[in-house]
Amino acid sequence: EKEWLLQFQGLSKASANPTHNRSDQHPWGRPNPDAHEKLGEFAFMVGVFDCVSFTPAGVNPFRKDERLETDFRWQAHYVLDGRAIQDEWTTMNSVGTQTRIVDPETDDWKVRWTSLNLLPQFAAGKPWGGGEFTASRQPDGSMRMVSDHVRDDGQPYRNVIDFYHITDESYEWRLQVYANDTPWGPEGRISCKRVAGPGFKK
Secondary structure (H helix, E strand, O other): OHHHHHHHHHHHHHHHOOOOOOOOOOOOOOOOOOOOHHHHHHHHHOEEEEEEEEEOOOOOOOOOOOOEEEEEEEEEEEEOOOOEEEEEEEOOOEEEEEEEEEOOOOOOEEEEEEEEEOOHHHOOOOOEEEEEEEEEEOOOOOEEEEEEEEOOOOOEEEEEEEEEOOOOOEEEEEEEEEEOOEEOOOOEEEEEEEEEOOOOOO
């Protein structure tokens, strides 16, 4: 019992004084050397990016016949004492956050997201949303996130998000919804360019 108590006290002390979270010295945090070996697969997101979201015609709630381009900022940093990556975004109609961590039992990424719709009248009346994706690195180096759902009418569908054309300075994002392995609806795209953070060069 005494040994268990000493271990608990040591764990509590370490948790109360994390050394790999954000600080004045490390504004984006740092990866923990004890973190899962796959943590670096999403490290390209750490820092601050200026992004452009391309909403296809027919989806824009303001002008149904026009393609909409929206500027927004996407940033990420290490959390959970350097064992996970958390990102946050702010757009004209939503704010949100995602926590990205590797499941040690499956070696797959679990990406849990929560967002608040600032214009709920254009989001089926729902003021907030949330869910989970499973993610993995693809043979071409891209990162793919997958989430399965069922519509109100019983029709299953799958959301597939790809991060691709990944470099130290930029990345591309693509969302496609599939029903019975067939693309369903228009494709959403985001293009991001680094403006601060690891390796940033003016």
